[in-house]
Amino acid sequence: MHIREVRQGHKPGERYVRIHRPFHDTFREASGDTLVARENVYAPRGNVGRAWGQARRFLIGRPLASSMLAHERLPKTKALAVFASDALSSSSYATEEILRILVLGGTLGLAFTLPVAAAIGMLLAIVVVSYRQTIKAYPNGGGSYIVSKDNLGTIPALVAASSLLASYVLTVAVSISAGVFALTSAAPALHDYRVIIAIVLIGVMTLINLRGVSESGTIFAAPTYLFIAIAMAMIGYGLFQLMTGGIVGDMARHDAELRAWESKHAFEGLGILLVLRAFAQGCAALTGTEAISDGVPAFKPPEWKNARTTLLWMGIILGVLFLGISFLATQLAILPDVDDAESVVSMIARSVFGDGPLYYVMQGSTMLILVLAANTAYADFPRLSWFLARDHYMPHQFSFRGDRLAFSTGISTLGILSAVIVFVFQADTHALIPLYAIGVFVAFTCSQAGMVKRWWTRREPSWQYGLVVNTVGAITTGAVAIIQSITQFTHGAWLVIVLIPIQVYVLWRIHAHYTRVAEQLAMEEPADVPSDSLPEPILVVPVAGLNRAVARTIRYARALSTNVTALHVTDDMDDAAELRKRWKAWGTDVPLVILESKYRALTQPLLHYLDAVGKQNPEAPITVVLAEYVPHRWWEWPLHNQTALRLKGTLFFRPNTAVVDVPYHLLR
Amino acid sequence: MHIREVRQGHKPGERYVRIHRPFHDTFREASGDTLVARENVYAPRGNVGRAWGQARRFLIGRPLASSMLAHERLPKTKALAVFASDALSSSSYATEEILRILVLGGTLGLAFTLPVAAAIGMLLAIVVVSYRQTIKAYPNGGGSYIVSKDNLGTIPALVAASSLLASYVLTVAVSISAGVFALTSAAPALHDYRVIIAIVLIGVMTLINLRGVSESGTIFAAPTYLFIAIAMAMIGYGLFQLMTGGIVGDMARHDAELRAWESKHAFEGLGILLVLRAFAQGCAALTGTEAISDGVPAFKPPEWKNARTTLLWMGIILGVLFLGISFLATQLAILPDVDDAESVVSMIARSVFGDGPLYYVMQGSTMLILVLAANTAYADFPRLSWFLARDHYMPHQFSFRGDRLAFSTGISTLGILSAVIVFVFQADTHALIPLYAIGVFVAFTCSQAGMVKRWWTRREPSWQYGLVVNTVGAITTGAVAIIQSITQFTHGAWLVIVLIPIQVYVLWRIHAHYTRVAEQLAMEEPADVPSDSLPEPILVVPVAGLNRAVARTIRYARALSTNVTALHVTDDMDDAAELRKRWKAWGTDVPLVILESKYRALTQPLLHYLDAVGKQNPEAPITVVLAEYVPHRWWEWPLHNQTALRLKGTLFFRPNTAVVDVPYHLLR
DSSP: OOEEEEEEOSSTTOEEEEEEOOOTTTEEEEETTEEEEOGGGGSOOHHHHHHHHHHHHHHHOSOOOGGGGGGOOBOHHHHHHHHHHHHHHTHHHHHHHHHHHHGGGHHHHHTTHHHHHHHHHHHHHHHHHHHHHHHHHOTTOOOHHHHHHHHTOHHHHHHHHHHHHHHHHHHHHHHHHHHHHHHHHHOGGGGGGHHHHHHHHHHHHHHHHHTOHHHHHHHHHHHHHHHHHHHHHHHHHHHHHHHHTSSOOOHHHHHHHHHHHHHHSOOOOOOHHHHHHHHHHHGGGGTTTTHHHHTGGGBOSSHHHHHHHHHHHHHHHHHHHHHHHHHHHHHTTOOOOTTSOSOHHHHHHHHHHTTSHHHHHHHHHHHHHHHHHHHHHHHHHHHHHHHHHHTTSSOGGGGOOOTTSSOHHHHHHHHHHHHHHHHHTTTOHHHHHHHHHHHHHHHHHHHHHHHHHHHHHHOOTTHHHHHHHHHHHHHHHHHHHHHHHHHTGGGTHHHHHHHHHHHHHHHHHHHHHHHHHHHHHOOSSGGGSOOSOOOOOEEEEEOSSOSHHHHHHHHHHHHHOSOEEEEEEESOHHHHHHHHHHHHHHTOSSOEEEEEOTTOOOHHHHHHHHHHHHHHOTTSOEEEEEEEEEOSSGGGGGGSOHHHHHHHHHHTTSTTEEEEEEEEEOOO | OOEEEEEEOSSTTOEEEEEEOOOTTTEEEEETTEEEEOGGGGSOOHHHHHHHHHHHHHHHOSOOOGGGGGGOOBOHHHHHHHHHHHHHHTHHHHHHHHHHHHGGGHHHHHTTHHHHHHHHHHHHHHHHHHHHHHHHHOTTOOOHHHHHHHHTOHHHHHHHHHHHHHHHHHHHHHHHHHHHHHHHHHOGGGGGGHHHHHHHHHHHHHHHHHTOHHHHHHHHHHHHHHHHHHHHHHHHHHHHHHHHTSSOOOHHHHHHHHHHHHHHSOOOOOOHHHHHHHHHHHGGGGTTTTHHHHTGGGBOSSHHHHHHHHHHHHHHHHHHHHHHHHHHHHHTTOOOOTTSOSOHHHHHHHHHHTTSHHHHHHHHHHHHHHHHHHHHHHHHHHHHHHHHHHTTSSOGGGGOOOTTSSOHHHHHHHHHHHHHHHHHTTTOHHHHHHHHHHHHHHHHHHHHHHHHHHHHHHOOTTHHHHHHHHHHHHHHHHHHHHHHHHHTGGGTHHHHHHHHHHHHHHHHHHHHHHHHHHHHHOOSSGGGSOOSOOOOOEEEEEOSSOSHHHHHHHHHHHHHOSOEEEEEEESOHHHHHHHHHHHHHHTOSSOEEEEEOTTOOSHHHHHHHHHHHHHHSTTSOEEEEEEEEEOSSGGGGGGSOHHHHHHHHHHTTSTTEEEEEEEEEOOO
């Protein structure tokens, strides 16, 4: 393998080619101009580098080659665990959220529990059927952003994307908070540590996802299926015991708790607004159902068929769990704990299973699936960010795959944002729910409306069925979004309603920026831009004195150009005279210019000097060469390079000016 | 005026001189190689620059030329205000600190108030007489650091310097806290805002000092003399009224307050330790007496004589104020407020003057002199830092004078550190005092011991007198430092006792670093280092694609060297093939090398490529040329240059590698 280098010969126009032979232990030759890096190229360097590399490998695993991307696909069983854990786990808090609102209407209010739950169950059926259409129409992944963009245009697409990004962050925050609540219901001693436990869990989640998606599937399958099994068992055994009279609702305790609620909260009396608010709050049960349509390409082929099947399973399981838990709660006369010390599901499990091992299995698997439910967001937030970055709506960093092929920037961003939210809201699920579901339903509505438009425009086979299904879906989810905005506005939804337009504006501005940059940088026809060399640059080397580092910098600059000037800016002319003498004694052919600055300023005289030089040679690029010191120990850094750093900051903004850093490595 | 530039001619060895004519509106020609910057060079540039420049000029004033330095001298009257305000103002809290300790011994303890105050008065006389010797011996400024370094060696000098640096920071913290206490004694409504008031005051102080020392003198003279006048008036009128029976001590209130103290604090009973602790605490009265000897060069000539006279005045005034206030406090049977709502001096002033305007003048001027007393530290902390930086014990930044000739780094550092301490200790004077005086007395001891050594070694005329005076001074202040360490150890002094050795170690390590660097960089005989050019550098330009910015960077690199290679690191070989085609169409003579990196890493393959190139040309310096984007709007920054920034961070540590930033200015 050779790297060719074209070199100007001694006579004008003469050229010769110099042959490089790179080392075969690090690079393999692929063709005339192509090298392929070998494995050892990726080994970290230096002590710090090696330690960091080992820590990375331990936490994240060894790097994966780009060619392995296609193999990272999920079978249906694993996909259910990865994509449906969010939706399924919401059954563990949705019932409680309904009860917490209805209890404010007293006994009369609580009577609406089952009707509200049934309405949500129907809504679930509508959403699942609607999304089955979307998956078929978008086998390459039809998240709300894609569908809206395809059919409705930019603004609805950005509204959907912003809503989803916000709701993914809240998915992590809510799921982790609810998971910790499941834990502290069983182990009340941990109640005071819930925030720190939640943040540690988010950190662990983030690391697991930086390892890549396939391993996540393996890790998450067991807890998801354990949760489904134990929750189904709880519902089944609970119903059986209810029928056989093995357990009954404790009405005395129920009435006492109702009185506790009444004394702590101002009861509102029953009204349509209260029921609607309970419904809006309970719609949290549906969060996560869109995850599968977003992640179709992660399924094993045939992707869309597998995804549809998985979505149907998920809908059925979720429906059974949510309705079953709601039914048991009403029959067992269970109310949410007024002090928020134990969750409703925990109370049901305790009633059904008693205080034995099965209760702890239920609480443990609830906690696990909730914590792992956050993984849905860890799969989807980076994927949506990637779509947006690809379309230039988000910073391009979000489109790069890390060592393990995961979108590291998206994963890390999600981890940090959700940890901040958990901290701010002190891991309180109830406070987060009003912010959460609204974003999900806005995205549902955009997506369904996009499908309606699509059916109408394309009129593909059996479009009439699709049109009806998606129109019902769009109207229903749109109505829910409006109900949520109104009933939960003062309970936190206002924050989301304010933030989403801001986020849309930011995404739009980022896109406008990238477009402007692309226009300015574009070379439609490469040959339109000259390819010759620029005129010889003028090099200016600011020098504070003459020492070995300065000498090396001058010799280096002299190798780059014959047009080099050393510039000494000073207020001390005796000092300058001394330097002039030493400069002469050194014997370089680089001239030294002394610039007297009586106010001791360096930057401004230098800039004006560059202006003066530039005006005399308007064509030549100006280049400032800076000697910098690389200290031997980390703590020595603040003792050096302050001036160079300040100069660089200023010179960066000067047009037509390049800066050369010539580091001088101190050896001890 | 001409800037000569030596240029290599076409034939080897041929040279010609190109003549530059810089613009006479910005530079004046002084000699063949010297330019003098004109005033307009210092005008700020750009909108941000101009706004910042105007803000600076408003806050700090216009820049002062270095030649104005000599004129910034203080007459004795101003010098007393600048250097003695710290010492004088301590009379406003020293008595209270003694009483707060002795009250824990009950009536029996309080009987020791006057003996303890008298002992401190004698100590003051000893210190003043001792320092008069120092000022005479060190007319160029004889701070403890200089005297110790001159006579005792490095470690004692660093101990003295560290103690003083710490005590200057505490001077600001204590004075400002006590000043705010004077304010809140008169206006209790402000009590809850004392921390924020103190921090704002520190900010104002810092700005005033960044304006330069002479103006400070003017600002501070009036309040200092007002305080001296009103405090003397209070003492004189108070004594007169006591003698004439106009006021008497209110014994009933005294007994009630004593019971209040007894119920709130565990009384210790009288013991030698309690009396010694009261003495140690009261020694805070002496803090600041060394300021004059530190600042001798700031006096008008003859400096040492004026400084000695000023020191004597200061000693007498301080002695009268401190003893007078202590005497009045005992005669008026005043105890410190157990709730810390009103200061002892405030109670005395209220007793003597009543609640009329004179009381408010007393409180106002006490507050002012205390706040301004911090100025002593603002004069001395930067000056000591400058000494230490000059001797390479502190970062060199501390030796640079700012626009207004003030040592900006030292002033800003002092402001920040003292604001942090005020915040941590919540502006509580009593909590700060045990940390404060110990540093001062350690420095006293080092300084006096140094003088003893000096008299003994030099035996100059009348050395016997000096030896006796300074021996007494050294033993006394050393004894006080030991008493303070023991009696106040558990009250905060331990922190200072731990921090001072750490600080000495840090200063010593910084010095060792600068020495090592100087050894590595030194060019004793300039001609010993070659002055010819280095071999032609090898330029590598990492390219992500081909656009106008990349094209300009390549053309720029080509102007610097004939040995340029463009390097495209990628995992996408289709993309690379496309780039290869466009590269060819562009028509540059710079070869493009494709480097396939299947793990998507950029840094490691690039480093190994540089290794390979470097091994083939061990002599040639390697240079990486980076295209960077300069966005048009501030918020666009995070969208660019992430990769360039990371690369620069890594390449900085690679030996023999320079980095060129070629910024591309986006215009919209």
